[in-house]
Amino acid sequence: MKIGELARRTGVSVRMLRYYEERGLISPQRSISGYRDYASADEAAIRRVRLLGRAGLTLGTIAAILPCVTTDKIDFVPCAxxxxxxxxxxxxxxxxxxxxxxxxxxxxxxxxxxxxxxxxxxxxxxxxxxxxxxxxxxx
Structure with a gap:
């Protein structure tokens, strides 16, 4: 899906989605023409980022633990x-x-x-x- 569609579906601005990408929170594929192509996994990651942000975590902390948080449920894969x-x-x-x-x-x-x-x-x-x-x- 394109960035505008992801923004609409997650309630996160296009600018913030680009910032999340810069911070390594999401990694969309690129089309041959260079456009970002987001998968459902990126949408799920954005939802987890927002959930963790509402819990008071900074983006730096979220980036450190996001690989451990694989679902929206309160469970995780143990990480260092x-x-x-x-x-x-x-x-x-x-x-x-x-x-x-x-x-x-x-x-x-x-x-x-x-x-x-x-x-x-x-x-x-x-x-x-x-x-x-x-x-x-x-x-």
């Missing part, structure tokens, strides 16, 4: 370093989750602080500020 690569990715995601949780706690504290009634004395400071501003403008 696969366990280490996946463990590293899980650790990276755990760190990101921890960062997000810390950020959430900070935002919740700000939100709680913003919803408290004004502290005593704050209205006095506000009135003093208004008097000072008025004295500056009244000359």
């Amino acid at each position: 370093d696969l366990r280490r690569i996946l463990s590293d990715q899980v650790a990276r995601l755990d760190n990101e989750l921890d960062d997000i949780k810390r950020s959430r706690k900070i935002l919740l504290k700000y939100l709680a602080s913003a919803s408290k009634p004004e502290k005593r004395g704050s209205s006095k400071r506000l009135n003093a500020k208004k008097k000072h501003e008025k004295s500056l403008t009244s000359g």
